[in-house]
Amino acid sequence: MQRREFLRFCAGGSAGAVLSLTGVSIATTAAAEPLRLRIQKARYTINGAVTQDMVSLSQDQPPPVLRMKQHEPFVVHVTNDLEDYTAMHWHGIRVPNKMDGVPYLTQWPIARKETWRYAFTPEDAGTYWYHPHCMTMEQMARGLTGVLIVEERESVGFDTETIVNLRDFRLGEDSQFIKFFSPRMAARSGTLGTVMTANWKQNPVYEHQTGALVRLRLVATDVTRIYKLFATGEHGKVIAIDGHPVRDTVAWPTDVAPHIMGPGQRIELAIKMPDREGAEVVITHQSGQAPRPLVTLRSVGAPLKRNLKDLHTLPANPVPEPDLKSAEVVEFVFGWTPQSMKPNNGYCGSLGYTFWSIDRKPWPGDAADGTKPLAELKLGRSYILRLRNESPNAHPIHLHGLTFRPIRSNQRNLPSNWTDTALLLKNETIDIALVASNPGDWAFHCHVIEHQKTGLAGFIRVS
Numbered sequence: 001m002q003r004r005e006f007l008r009f010c011a012g013g014s015a016g017a018v019l020s021l022t023g024v025s026i027a028t029t030a031a032a033e034p035l036r037l038r039i040q041k042a043r044y045t046i047n048g049a050v051t052q053d054m055v056s057l058s059q060d061q062p063p064p065v066l067r068m069k070q071h072e073p074f075v076v077h078v079t080n081d082l083e084d085y086t087a088m089h090w091h092g093i094r095v096p097n098k099m100d101g102v103p104y105l106t107q108w109p110i111a112r113k114e115t116w117r118y119a120f121t122p123e124d125a126g127t128y129w130y131h132p133h134c135m136t137m138e139q140m141a142r143g144l145t146g147v148l149i150v151e152e153r154e155s156v157g158f159d160t161e162t163i164v165n166l167r168d169f170r171l172g173e174d175s176q177f178i179k180f181f182s183p184r185m186a187a188r189s190g191t192l193g194t195v196m197t198a199n200w201k202q203n204p205v206y207e208h209q210t211g212a213l214v215r216l217r218l219v220a221t222d223v224t225r226i227y228k229l230f231a232t233g234e235h236g237k238v239i240a241i242d243g244h245p246v247r248d249t250v251a252w253p254t255d256v257a258p259h260i261m262g263p264g265q266r267i268e269l270a271i272k273m274p275d276r277e278g279a280e281v282v283i284t285h286q287s288g289q290a291p292r293p294l295v296t297l298r299s300v301g302a303p304l305k306r307n308l309k310d311l312h313t314l315p316a317n318p319v320p321e322p323d324l325k326s327a328e329v330v331e332f333v334f335g336w337t338p339q340s341m342k343p344n345n346g347y348c349g350s351l352g353y354t355f356w357s358i359d360r361k362p363w364p365g366d367a368a369d370g371t372k373p374l375a376e377l378k379l380g381r382s383y384i385l386r387l388r389n390e391s392p393n394a395h396p397i398h399l400h401g402l403t404f405r406p407i408r409s410n411q412r413n414l415p416s417n418w419t420d421t422a423l424l425l426k427n428e429t430i431d432i433a434l435v436a437s438n439p440g441d442w443a444f445h446c447h448v449i450e451h452q453k454t455g456l457a458g459f460i461r462v463s
């Protein structure tokens with residue numbers, strides 16, 4: 001697509017300028033102090049040596065945790081210091097469509113030295129994250145994935161918290177990047193990283209006062225890995241999944257029944273630190289060979305006499321409840337594609353292959369002309385989206401701009417909390433329910449980036 005055509009397509013938007021702010025008043029956003037982020041090359045010591053050619057928001061640190069307050073305007077200016085184009089997406093936040101950061105669908109890619117202004121008011125508190133939606137594989141694999149916290153209006157009663165960005169890096173013996181994917185694995189479960197990290201470190205230890213109440217926020221920002229998480233050393237409570245408070249009691253994850261969390265998903269645990277100084281709680285990944293410790297919490301100092309019962313319940317977020325009686329069912333099927341084609345991703349990078357599809361049509365590319373929505377939903381109506389995986393591989397299916405909840409699976413009992421990402425296991429069908437409450441063209445894709453970038457992507461229109 002040419003720049004001229006794109007501008008027409010965007011109905012008056014222009015590169016580097018402020019687009020119309022649906023649902024956000026200019027007056028309120030202008031009053032907020034803008035945050036300035038600069039996407040740039042970085043280096044960091046991973047696995048004993050300095051990894052070069054990373055991508056972050058400073059030259060020597062992981063992307064920072066962004067904090068904002070529920071119902072308060074947030075403004076950020078994102079500047080691109082890379083050679084490649086970029087665009088920033090706020091995963092799980094119900095933003096106005098123009099603020100969603102999806103190139104060609106909601107904005108023009110951000111060129112080198114350009115700045116793009118994003119402004120939105122988060123409606124929902126919880127744990128979310130941010131990442132580029134252009135040159136996605138290249139920039140995410142090099143490090144550009146960060147945690148975004150929307151704080152509740154009132155304290156829930158924790159003494160302290162630990163925020164953990166879980167992800168792999170694909171590094172060789174010398175700690176330098178190796179090829180991000182292989183076509184063979186892209187056509188299957190995806191290519192795993194070689195070094196598992198938490199906040200870019202291997203099994204970091206965070207100290208908390210003995211017996212304290214800790215809010216532990218775990219965020220899976222990896223491009224491929226499906227985590228199977230459990231905690232050793234102490235019991236606690238699952239309080240939120242994918243940003244939103246749990247609606248029913250979710251079992252504490254154990255080594256035999258770990259919490260399965262795909263790329264893009266999050267879990268929040270309330271943990272009471274062990275009453276004995278020096279005792280540890282270890283968040284562990286259950287893998288085929290040996291369980292892998294990811295992050296450790298250690299009790300230090302004089303014991304606080306705290307109890308999980310001291311915590312307030314997390315307040316529910318104001319997500320509209322779908323009317324299941326009147327909801328129309330819309331079906332989608334996710335699987336391989338019989339069609340081989342070269343996708344047109346414009347300035348946003350192609351892996352050069354097509355392996356996957358939605359409704360048996362591979363995504364023709366971010367910048368392809370005449371792409372049509374997979375479905376058109378009427379603003380304000382309730383829908384059940386039937387998501388059917390006809391492949392043997394798992395797909396974390398992410399819908400932008402709208403929040404939904406699973407209502408049934410053909411394989412298992414799912415927690416019914418609100419979410420933005422449904423992890424479809426092998427041959428699983430999950431029905432999700434939502435109100436089409438946010439107008440716009442919303443990206444709808446697998447969050448295994450190799451799957452997304454080789455066809456398993458599309459968009460849903462709400463109008």
Ligand SMILES: [Cu+2]
Nearest residue numbers: 395446448451
């Ligand atoms: Cu997938």
